[in-house]
Amino acid sequence: MTATQEPLQAEIGRDRRRKEDQRLITGRTRWTDNITLPGMLHLAMVRSPFAHARITNIETTAAKASTNVVAVLTGADLGEGQGVCINAWPVVTDQVTPAHVPMPSDRVAFAGETVAVVVARTAAEARDAAELVEVDYDVLPAALDLKEAALAHENGGALAHPDLGTNVSAVWRFDSAEAGTGGDVEAAIAEARANGIVIEREYRQQRLIPAFMEPRSVVVDPTGEQITVWSATQIPHILRFALAATTGVPESKIRVIAPDVGGGFGGKLQQTPEEMIAFAVARRLGKPVKFTETRSESLLTAHHGRDQWQRLTLAATKDGTVTGLKVDLLADLGAYVAIVGGGVPVLGAFMFNAIYKFPAYQFQTTNVLTNKTWTDAYRGAGRPEATYAIERLMTELAAELGVDPLEVREKNWIKHEEFPFTTVAGLEYDSGNYEAATARAKEMFGYDALRAEQAERRASGDRVQLGLGVSTFTEMCGLAPSRVLGSLNYGAGGWEHAEIRMLATGKVEVITGASAHGQGHETAFSQIVADRLGVPFEDVEVLHGDTQISHKGLDTYGSRSLVVGGEALVRAVDKVIEKAKPIAAHLLEASVDDVEFGDGRFSVRGTDQGMAITEIATAVFAAHNLPDGTEPSIDAEATFDPVNFNYPHGTHLCAVEVDTETGQVTMRKYVCCDDIGNVINPLIVAGQVHGGLVQGIAQALWEEAVYDENGTLVTGSFVDYLLPTAADTITFEVDHTTSPSTTNTLGTKGVGEAGTIASTPAVVNAVVDAVRQFGVTDIQMPCTPERVWRAINSGGSGGETTGAAAPHFDPATGMSGTVDRAEGDVQ
Amino acid sequence: MTRISLTVDGQQVSDDVEPRMLLVQYLREKLGKTGTVIGCDTSNCGACTVHLDGTSVKSCNVLAVQVDGSEVTTIEGLAGPDGALHPVQESFRECHGLQCGFCTPGMIMQTVDLLKENPSPSEEAIRLGLEGNLCRCTGYHNIVRAVQHAAGVGSAATSGEEVSA
Numbered sequence: 001m002t003a004t005q006e007p008l009q010a011e012i013g014r015d016r017r018r019k020e021d022q023r024l025i026t027g028r029t030r031w032t033d034n035i036t037l038p039g040m041l042h043l044a045m046v047r048s049p050f051a052h053a054r055i056t057n058i059e060t061t062a063a064k065a066s067t068n069v070v071a072v073l074t075g076a077d078l079g080e081g082q083g084v085c086i087n088a089w090p091v092v093t094d095q096v097t098p099a100h101v102p103m104p105s106d107r108v109a110f111a112g113e114t115v116a117v118v119v120a121r122t123a124a125e126a127r128d129a130a131e132l133v134e135v136d137y138d139v140l141p142a143a144l145d146l147k148e149a150a151l152a153h154e155n156g157g158a159l160a161h162p163d164l165g166t167n168v169s170a171v172w173r174f175d176s177a178e179a180g181t182g183g184d185v186e187a188a189i190a191e192a193r194a195n196g197i198v199i200e201r202e203y204r205q206q207r208l209i210p211a212f213m214e215p216r217s218v219v220v221d222p223t224g225e226q227i228t229v230w231s232a233t234q235i236p237h238i239l240r241f242a243l244a245a246t247t248g249v250p251e252s253k254i255r256v257i258a259p260d261v262g263g264g265f266g267g268k269l270q271q272t273p274e275e276m277i278a279f280a281v282a283r284r285l286g287k288p289v290k291f292t293e294t295r296s297e298s299l300l301t302a303h304h305g306r307d308q309w310q311r312l313t314l315a316a317t318k319d320g321t322v323t324g325l326k327v328d329l330l331a332d333l334g335a336y337v338a339i340v341g342g343g344v345p346v347l348g349a350f351m352f353n354a355i356y357k358f359p360a361y362q363f364q365t366t367n368v369l370t371n372k373t374w375t376d377a378y379r380g381a382g383r384p385e386a387t388y389a390i391e392r393l394m395t396e397l398a399a400e401l402g403v404d405p406l407e408v409r410e411k412n413w414i415k416h417e418e419f420p421f422t423t424v425a426g427l428e429y430d431s432g433n434y435e436a437a438t439a440r441a442k443e444m445f446g447y448d449a450l451r452a453e454q455a456e457r458r459a460s461g462d463r464v465q466l467g468l469g470v471s472t473f474t475e476m477c478g479l480a481p482s483r484v485l486g487s488l489n490y491g492a493g494g495w496e497h498a499e500i501r502m503l504a505t506g507k508v509e510v511i512t513g514a515s516a517h518g519q520g521h522e523t524a525f526s527q528i529v530a531d532r533l534g535v536p537f538e539d540v541e542v543l544h545g546d547t548q549i550s551h552k553g554l555d556t557y558g559s560r561s562l563v564v565g566g567e568a569l570v571r572a573v574d575k576v577i578e579k580a581k582p583i584a585a586h587l588l589e590a591s592v593d594d595v596e597f598g599d600g601r602f603s604v605r606g607t608d609q610g611m612a613i614t615e616i617a618t619a620v621f622a623a624h625n626l627p628d629g630t631e632p633s634i635d636a637e638a639t640f641d642p643v644n645f646n647y648p649h650g651t652h653l654c655a656v657e658v659d660t661e662t663g664q665v666t667m668r669k670y671v672c673c674d675d676i677g678n679v680i681n682p683l684i685v686a687g688q689v690h691g692g693l694v695q696g697i698a699q700a701l702w703e704e705a706v707y708d709e710n711g712t713l714v715t716g717s718f719v720d721y722l723l724p725t726a727a728d729t730i731t732f733e734v735d736h737t738t739s740p741s742t743t744n745t746l747g748t749k750g751v752g753e754a755g756t757i758a759s760t761p762a763v764v765n766a767v768v769d770a771v772r773q774f775g776v777t778d779i780q781m782p783c784t785p786e787r788v789w790r791a792i793n794s795g796g797s798g799g800e801t802t803g804a805a806a807p808h809f810d811p812a813t814g815m816s817g818t819v820d821r822a823e824g825d826v827q
Numbered sequence: 828m829t830r831i832s833l834t835v836d837g838q839q840v841s842d843d844v845e846p847r848m849l850l851v852q853y854l855r856e857k858l859g860k861t862g863t864v865i866g867c868d869t870s871n872c873g874a875c876t877v878h879l880d881g882t883s884v885k886s887c888n889v890l891a892v893q894v895d896g897s898e899v900t901t902i903e904g905l906a907g908p909d910g911a912l913h914p915v916q917e918s919f920r921e922c923h924g925l926q927c928g929f930c931t932p933g934m935i936m937q938t939v940d941l942l943k944e945n946p947s948p949s950e951e952a953i954r955l956g957l958e959g960n961l962c963r964c965t966g967y968h969n970i971v972r973a974v975q976h977a978a979g980v981g982s983a984a985t986s987g988e989e990v991s992a
Contacts, residue, residue, distance in 0.1 A: 024928030027862015262929030518927025
């Protein structure tokens with residue numbers, strides 16, 4: 001038996017090596033593309049080369065006649081049976097939402113949209129035949145530039161969807177004076193113009209591509225009673241719901257499995273046209289089908305992220321106390337409103353005020369449709385954009401004041417003794433200690449020594465200048481309290497589900513509604529259950545990602561799996577213990593009141609009698625001797641709906657060297673001290689931080705999805721879209737301070753997005769800091785050598801708005817402002 | 828169709844293949860060696876890296892007909908016949924050098940080759956040596972640690988409670 005004779009070493013906090021790894025390092029994997037079924041057919045998509053065009057004819061004869069081709073189907077062939085791609089979050093009740101048919105029959109709205117699907121016995125034959133499908137198009141004007149598209153309804157510009165009459169999908173606004181959470185931002189700005197400091201900036205969040213390593217793949221098998229869908233998705237439960245809701249197939253007849261999934265970063269948080277088309281084709285032909293995208297297809301059609309213009313006005317007193325912040329965003333949704341789509345900028349709405357005590361705040365986003373690939377969640381989803389904006393602004397305020405950027409932050413941040421703190425955006429931050437994290441980060445960084453070196457290099461006119469960047473971030477994660485989601489018009493809840501099955505042999509099965517794709521849930525969740533149930537780590541098996549095993553769940557995104565899903569686990573375990581207790585008392589012939597549970601054992605107080613909970617499981621399996629009327633099961637399930645979001649924070653410090661003759665930026669040092677509450681597995685946490693950092697750094701320095709003037713993605717392969725390599729990156733220094741969250745039992749906070757949210761402004765602040773003496777106050781991301789060089793050499797144009805004297809974002813100045821940006825924008 | 832005969836992970840195999848079939852397609856589709864994966868279509872990502880006669884190659888960049896008479900080792904053939912992990916496999920696990928694991932077969936195969944060429948690489952040599960293999964999860968930090976660990980030139984993984992020098 002596995003009865004525990006000695007207290008087990010605590011699992012929580014232990015750097016357990018991952019259970020997942022044995023398979024992954026030996027190639028014993030179940031990626032969706034590995035799945036092969038008898039008689040399986042393969043799909044190839046015929047995609048539009050045009051950003052916006054009417055389909056006038058599709059000629060499929062030659063393709064149909066091609067070797068081993070089984071069918072060639074168009075949107076007209078599939079009709080309504082193909083369902084639709086849903087938007088789960090209409091951010092305003094009158095949101096303009098174009099119908100999104102997975103395979104349209106009349107008009108394409110972005111380059112890469114599927115217009116026909118070829119079904120053949122092999123993938124190669126399907127692709128060969130796809131080349132033979134001839135599609136005639138009438139090219140339409142395309143809405144491409146975000147700023148121009150936002151005004152098309154006023155000036156007759158190109159419309160992404162002509163029938164809608166506008167490209168503006170929604171205008172969503174929050175104002176602290178109206179909400180009663182703070183003062184009037186316009187009054188604060190007016191006061192600052194007269195007697196204080198106004199910092200006005202316009203920042204670009206370039207378009208990014210999540211670029212998970214495993215291309216998306218879907219297999220649909222319609223030959224059983226349930227239609228089984230394997231998909232490389234983050235959201236098997238939500239996908240099942242969407243398939244049922246839009247195709248008319250009963251939810252109970254659909255089983256969705258997310259087998260091994262190779263990364264997501266939000267990029268697989270989608271109900272994709274390809275999944276819908278595969279589902280429709282499999283049903284139509286009655287045969288299993290597979291579609292696996294190429295990398296080029298993935299970059300072209302899997303949803304993109306970010307893509308905003310941010311107009312920002314920060315008001316402060318002359319001593320650097322911020323009195324108000326006004327945010328006006330333009331957000332590019334691409335051709336359709338994706339499943340979260342327009343909600344991504346709204347997720348940022350509550351975070352521009354970040355860790356600070358701003359008395360007045362206003363946020364507005366204008367969500368705009370264009371004829372480009374749709375956008376949706378990408379690691380951080382709204383919060384990196386917010387953090388970037390405020391952390392750049394606070395550094396600009398410090399520069400204006402001539403003080404250290406950490407000093408102006410400290411002047412404005414929430415002090416540790418002020419938690420819980422209700423912010424101007426209406427959120428209650430439960431815990432945090434910005435002072436402690438910052439002190440630790442400074443110590444790790446050697447902040448003062450680097451500042452001294454910077455001063456020396458400036459004084460000596462060194463060709464290579466040193467820049468130091470600061471980012472003191474927080475985020476709201478752990479999505480999300482269902483009531484809050486409801487108040488924001490989101491279409492679902494934010495709870496998570498867990499089940500504990502106590503097997504007769506002493507093993508424990510844990511079922512979670514979270515759906516891992518690299519996070520290490522099997523390991524971390526085993527640690528939580530092992531500790532609480534008092535069973536060996538090795539005896540816990542975590543099952544997930546299959547709607548027939550894990551029947552309820554809301555999947556993995558928004559740093560929610562641990563803080564929401566983990567709490568569901570805790571509650572399910574506690575129910576198991578509660579159910580087992582009277583049975584233990586019965587078997588031990590003791591009063592329930594005298595039985596206590598600890599280290600996996602029920603014992604009778606004051607005696608040496610006891611039984612392991614796994615022994616109770618065996619006794620319940622036999623069910624020979626249970627108390628009268630007792631159900632022969634100690635299995636339990638729990639659904640947890642969080643009461644609040646979760647607020648990790650941290651201080652990130654970055655040093656870069658900038659070659660002033662070439663514009664080359666070299667990472668010198670990066671340290672961060674994150675407060676993510678109690679840590680379950682420090683090894684996994686460090687991995688999440690490292691990976692997050694590089695994705696954020698990559699936005700600052702390398703990555704950008706670029707379209708040409710025809711709406712063609714010109715960064716459509718890994719040759720052009722610059723994912724960083726091992727040679728581009730450095731070793732990081734990561735540490736933690738700990739302020740346990742007070743809104744979950746384990747005291748944990750999310751960590752999956754933290755690194756990405758924090759790092760981008762730290763890097764750009766460092767780059768700008770290195771060249772500020774040349775009059776540079778902004779360099780557009782990614783900070784390529786060309787842009788950095790142009791900023792240095794553009795004769796101080798970058799410095800024009802440092803004083804922020806002009807009342808821009810104002811009708812009087814044509815709403816144009818003065819954009820202190822380097823030349824070289826490739827958009 | 829062309830007949831090829833070769834050794835894959837110690838096993839003799841022989842098949843008729845289309846002249847255009849890539850080695851990675853042959854491994855996955857004909858032999859069911861799905862441990863080797865395809866991550867891109869431009870030979871950038873390195874996820875499909877295998878050993879061809881003892882040297883690492885991107886198997887998307889080799890035609891199946893080119894490997895007639897050769898010896899190929901994939902991630903599935905790296906461990907010993909008794910299942911004992913190769914030291915590089917063990918070090919990736921020990922140092923948390925993988926998360927989603929999709930790039931891992933290629934990373935491990937490339938690392939084995941890198942260490943064969945240079946048993947005691949500097950951090951810079953490791954980073955340059957892995958430049959042809961993309962990872963989106965780890966930020967490469969713990970992959971570098973794993974290579975150092977396998978080479979016996981570095982400490983184990985840096986966890987949240989440790990600060991690397």
